[in-house]
Amino acid sequence: MIRLAWRNLQRNKARTWLTAGGIGFAVLLVSFAMSLQSGSYEIMIDSATRYFTGHGQVSTDAYIKQPRFARTIANAESLQAALEAIDGLTVFPRVQAFGVVSKGEKSLGGMILGVDFAAERQQLDVYNNVIAGQIPAALDQALIGAAMARNIGAALGDEIVVLGSGKQGSVAAAVFIVAGIVETGQVELDRSLIFAPFASVADAFYLADEAHMLVLMLNDLSRLDEIVAKVEAQLPEPLGVQTWQQLMPLIEQSIELDKAGGYLFFSLLLILVTFAVVNTFVMVLFERTREFGLFMALGMRPWQVIGQVQFEALLLSLLGVLLGLGLAYPLLAYLTSVGIPLDQVGGEEVSRQMQMGSMSRIYPKATWPSMTTAPLVLIVGTQLAALISTVRVQGIRPVTALRAE
Numbered sequence: 001m002i003r004l005a006w007r008n009l010q011r012n013k014a015r016t017w018l019t020a021g022g023i024g025f026a027v028l029l030v031s032f033a034m035s036l037q038s039g040s041y042e043i044m045i046d047s048a049t050r051y052f053t054g055h056g057q058v059s060t061d062a063y064i065k066q067p068r069f070a071r072t073i074a075n076a077e078s079l080q081a082a083l084e085a086i087d088g089l090t091v092f093p094r095v096q097a098f099g100v101v102s103k104g105e106k107s108l109g110g111m112i113l114g115v116d117f118a119a120e121r122q123q124l125d126v127y128n129n130v131i132a133g134q135i136p137a138a139l140d141q142a143l144i145g146a147a148m149a150r151n152i153g154a155a156l157g158d159e160i161v162v163l164g165s166g167k168q169g170s171v172a173a174a175v176f177i178v179a180g181i182v183e184t185g186q187v188e189l190d191r192s193l194i195f196a197p198f199a200s201v202a203d204a205f206y207l208a209d210e211a212h213m214l215v216l217m218l219n220d221l222s223r224l225d226e227i228v229a230k231v232e233a234q235l236p237e238p239l240g241v242q243t244w245q246q247l248m249p250l251i252e253q254s255i256e257l258d259k260a261g262g263y264l265f266f267s268l269l270l271i272l273v274t275f276a277v278v279n280t281f282v283m284v285l286f287e288r289t290r291e292f293g294l295f296m297a298l299g300m301r302p303w304q305v306i307g308q309v310q311f312e313a314l315l316l317s318l319l320g321v322l323l324g325l326g327l328a329y330p331l332l333a334y335l336t337s338v339g340i341p342l343d344q345v346g347g348e349e350v351s352r353q354m355q356m357g358s359m360s361r362i363y364p365k366a367t368w369p370s371m372t373t374a375p376l377v378l379i380v381g382t383q384l385a386a387l388i389s390t391v392r393v394q395g396i397r398p399v400t401a402l403r404a405e
Contacts, residue, residue: 034373061240091217174201
């Protein structure tokens with residue numbers, strides 16, 4: 001049957017190879033595009049989470065619903081140590097307070113973020129955007145936003161005073177020396193944010209072994225669900241975990257929207273290829289009407305004739321799929337190793353404006369769905385196209401068909 005089907009396809013080599021080439025091109029294009037999407041999503045998520053937010057955050061349930069200063073994590077240090085025992089997880093604490101930041105006669109409302117600079121600078125890209133000075137190295141040093149520095153007239157080495165409300169309404173005060181100025185790209189943050197040592201902020205605001213959040217960073221983001229489950233098993237009431245999807249829903253929504261647009265494009269492409277296959281087999285049917293009539297005169301049933309055409313369609317689709325995958329695999333293997341540079345099309349500028357660090361290259365990621373979706377759809381589509389085209393076989397009368405020229 002295979003030899004007969006191949007011989008029939010070879011009757012018109014140009015049409016056969018053009019059709020197989022169209023199927024192969026569709027497989028190549030869809031597989032490449034879906035792999036490129038997967039790779040770009042992975043980089044987008046990793047860059048966004050590594051910029052400032054982290055892959056997840058542990059806070060009290062009340063703080064998650066409505067952040068307030070008094071809603072802290074008790075025994076934060078011991079909990080941090082317990083969570084860091086989980087393989088593939090790094091944890092660092094933060095405290096967050098609001099107050100008035102002053103330099104001389106100028107004052108401005110601001111958010112004071114107490115962080116572990118030594119731990120965070122190894123994991124987060126926001127510290128790569130220090131435009132003047134350096135990361136604080138002493139307990140009395142701070143890193144302030146560029147817009148805040150301009151608004152209060154603060155320069156490197158200047159003293160700034162922070163006043164706020166500590167725990168149980170006590171007055172909190174601290175003096176910091178400006179060690180560095182950071183430009184995050186987010187206007188509101190640059191205008192209001194101060195990074196200061198965790199211990200200094202905690203002491204100034206009367207927090208004893210407490211934190212507002214524990215930031216989670218994973219070595220392998222694909223293990224997110226697994227590690228979150230292990231973290232939740234370690235958490236006492238009333239603590240909870242927020243993943244990056246909950247912390248940055250716009251990223252998740254943009255990915256889903258882009259996926260929908262991609263699926264629409266892929267669907268239209270596959271439908272066009274299927275219509276081309278329908279056209280091919282309609283022509284085959286007209287050209288072989290006499291042949292089919294002879295088969296039926298010799299005792300073949302219509303369904304047997306249709307089965308022969310279906311097998312030819314299967315062989316044709318497999319030929320096209322092999323051509324497409326034969327080109328897609330080496331191309332993706334090469335691009336996965338070297339990446340696709342984006343500097344010539346503004347990739348670094350776009351990633352900076354989106355506060356996602358430096359994203360100069362995209363590495364396609366071949367996944368099981370990206371490499372099997374187009375082949376499976378086209379094989380099924382080719383079979384349906386052949387079936388639609390051969391419905392007319394049911395109405396062929398052998399005597400009439402044998403008289404056809």
